[in-house]
Amino acid sequence: MKARRLILALVFVLSGCSKDPYTASMQASLSVSDSVAQALPIIQQLQTSNLLTPAEAKQVYGYLQSVTVGNQAFRSSAKSLHAAGNKTAASYISAADTFVKAVNSQAALAAIHISNPQSQAKVMLYLQAIDTVLNGIQTVISSGQTTPAPAPTITGELLWIPIQ
DSSP states (O other), rough: HHHHHHHHHHHHHOOBOOOHHHHHHHHHHHHHHHHHHHHHHHHHHHTTTTTOOHHHHHHHHHHHHHHHHHHHHHHHHHHHHHHHHHOOHHHHHHHHHHHHHHHOOHHHHOOOOSSHHHHHHHHHHHHHHHHHHHHHHHHHHTTOOOOOOOOOOSSOOOOOOOOO
């Protein structure tokens, strides 16, 4: 249930009004950054509480780092396309496709094993949210959706942390 609410929140973040593919790409990239930022304090909290071993945290941080590096490359590609005057969605979608295929690996997610089942569930909830955002990038660009709706707060154990 919590996973559905988090994923629905991300869908709302990715929904909005129609704009050019560059603006949509920048918003999609921001959504990826926000999703990673949402996961970081949870990982830190689990590690501080000894619910996540240093080795387990290293696995998760490694995945988040690969998403961040890929996102930076995607942003750079989108900026280059924009600077060159490219206004076709296909070019931006191609850049997004390269990014998503490079970091959105189900095998990489499946390789993350955490010994504490509750910690595994929390970590995977956030990693699946990142996966959802990654899978939605091309849709955002092709439809030109850019204006995010306010992120809802998830009640219970997990809290949607607004990024300022």
